[in-house]
Amino acid sequence: MLDVRQLAAGYQGNDVVHDITFHVDQGEAVMIIGSNGAGKTTLFRAMCGLSEPSSGTVVFDGADVTGEPAQRIVRRGFGFVPAERHLFPRMTVQENLALGAYPERPGAETMEVVFDLFPRLAERRKQHAGTMSGGEQQMLAVGRALMSQPRLLVLDEPTTGLAPKLAHEAYEALAALRDRGLTLLVAEQQVPLAMAFSERGYVLENGVISLEGTSEELAADPRVRSAYLGLS
Amino acid sequence: MTDLLSRLPAIILDGVVLGLQFGLLAAGLTLVYGLGGVLNLAYGQMAVISAMAILFAVNAGVPILAAVVVGLITGGLLGLIFDQTLLRPIYRRQGEARVLLSLLLTLGVAFMVDGYLNWNDPTAGLTIQIGGGPIDVFGVPMRRGSIVGSAIVLAVFGLLFVFFRSTVLGRAVRSVIEDEEGARLVGIDPSHMLRIILVLSGVLAAVVAVTQSMIRPVTVTAGFSITVLALIVTVVGGLGSVSGAFLAGLILGVINTFATSEIGTFLSLIILLVAAAVTILIRPSGLLGVRE
Numbered sequence: 001m002l003d004v005r006q007l008a009a010g011y012q013g014n015d016v017v018h019d020i021t022f023h024v025d026q027g028e029a030v031m032i033i034g035s036n037g038a039g040k041t042t043l044f045r046a047m048c049g050l051s052e053p054s055s056g057t058v059v060f061d062g063a064d065v066t067g068e069p070a071q072r073i074v075r076r077g078f079g080f081v082p083a084e085r086h087l088f089p090r091m092t093v094q095e096n097l098a099l100g101a102y103p104e105r106p107g108a109e110t111m112e113v114v115f116d117l118f119p120r121l122a123e124r125r126k127q128h129a130g131t132m133s134g135g136e137q138q139m140l141a142v143g144r145a146l147m148s149q150p151r152l153l154v155l156d157e158p159t160t161g162l163a164p165k166l167a168h169e170a171y172e173a174l175a176a177l178r179d180r181g182l183t184l185l186v187a188e189q190q191v192p193l194a195m196a197f198s199e200r201g202y203v204l205e206n207g208v209i210s211l212e213g214t215s216e217e218l219a220a221d222p223r224v225r226s227a228y229l230g231l232s
Numbered sequence: 233m234t235d236l237l238s239r240l241p242a243i244i245l246d247g248v249v250l251g252l253q254f255g256l257l258a259a260g261l262t263l264v265y266g267l268g269g270v271l272n273l274a275y276g277q278m279a280v281i282s283a284m285a286i287l288f289a290v291n292a293g294v295p296i297l298a299a300v301v302v303g304l305i306t307g308g309l310l311g312l313i314f315d316q317t318l319l320r321p322i323y324r325r326q327g328e329a330r331v332l333l334s335l336l337l338t339l340g341v342a343f344m345v346d347g348y349l350n351w352n353d354p355t356a357g358l359t360i361q362i363g364g365g366p367i368d369v370f371g372v373p374m375r376r377g378s379i380v381g382s383a384i385v386l387a388v389f390g391l392l393f394v395f396f397r398s399t400v401l402g403r404a405v406r407s408v409i410e411d412e413e414g415a416r417l418v419g420i421d422p423s424h425m426l427r428i429i430l431v432l433s434g435v436l437a438a439v440v441a442v443t444q445s446m447i448r449p450v451t452v453t454a455g456f457s458i459t460v461l462a463l464i465v466t467v468v469g470g471l472g473s474v475s476g477a478f479l480a481g482l483i484l485g486v487i488n489t490f491a492t493s494e495i496g497t498f499l500s501l502i503i504l505l506v507a508a509a510v511t512i513l514i515r516p517s518g519l520l521g522v523r524e
Binding site for chain 1: 400403404406407410411413414415416417418419420421422
């Protein structure tokens, strides 16, 4: 479904990530783990069209979308939830969700699906997004991305700024989406959470993919155990 | 003191009439700035060109209502031309460089337009006469032109509020003002929204020309004073906020009328600037501006 080959990207001519090759198949839940500054955000921004990759290709659903602007890629069914969320702070929960379905008027059923997944959003539908807690904003960001009924949902560090309990809840919601058959890709530095959730993963270190494998394989790898799981 | 009290209703009503004009002036400017980070210093000239188009049509024998439509179309076309030509190099820059370049380029256009119009016919001016004697409002005789002009401004603001609150397109425009990256992530093309807003801003400039000309003549040299007043109201109301422009327009309109009536015309612009400076000191983002 998503096929990234030899992608390189960075800022002002300085590549931060190099030679990134990975893929996500239909129905899979895949993680990209790495510490702060490993290049996860740079990679995701270039992949979803918020910045231009300097080389390599991104193929989504059989179409080459390399360098296509985000607003076009999104309409292909490629949902992206950035770590900073980028909600519309002075609009209500409902307005934020409605815009997620742009350019269509939002379907009532889609909104019900989101409210089922995050009952908290239903309680706060008239509240301005900017006045909500970090956890609620994360729910809203995921909900807004779901409104376009994407076939692939990509999340950059969905647990940023969340307390451990809320981070857990965030992954429970993602697991529910995975169990409904949605294809998911997450970048995460809270590795245990991501590992419990995904089937497969890649390790991003200093801008390159250093390891890949199933979650079990990665969990058993001594380097991953010491660097990301705090085990020896 | 009793004197002032007896004058107060007239001052407030005149202030509201002026304030509505101020608010409309600012609406077109504030939207373009909020959306694209582009400060259009040729905004007043867009209004003047629209006024001249109306004048031209009227002189050619076109009935006044049709001439007004010609003016509105002219304004919209000006906005579209701006978007397609002048603003292209501006959009390619980000942040401060974008604001500075937009100031320089639009100022240059403003000077050129002013120069041409002055050379062409320095005495030209648009006045739209609304016939009939004054109407009594709360005991104050008001000119019909002021009342019709104000009614048009209120109707336009009503339409703007409906557009931004209740239509998909209006919400999409707001989303770009709130968070451009967030808007792109839901599939909204910011440059498409900017084009729509520039056309809207051109039409609003033309409405300014129409309603102003019902109250006093819109002359070929009116451009800069329109832009400056629009800038002051925009800054007080908050960049990018239409409701802020409306509110700030009303407040400054009353302040300005009060100053003109009780202190003197020569100080009223200075008093407006002081009011703007005080607002910015207390609330740097304006009355209803988005906090950075």
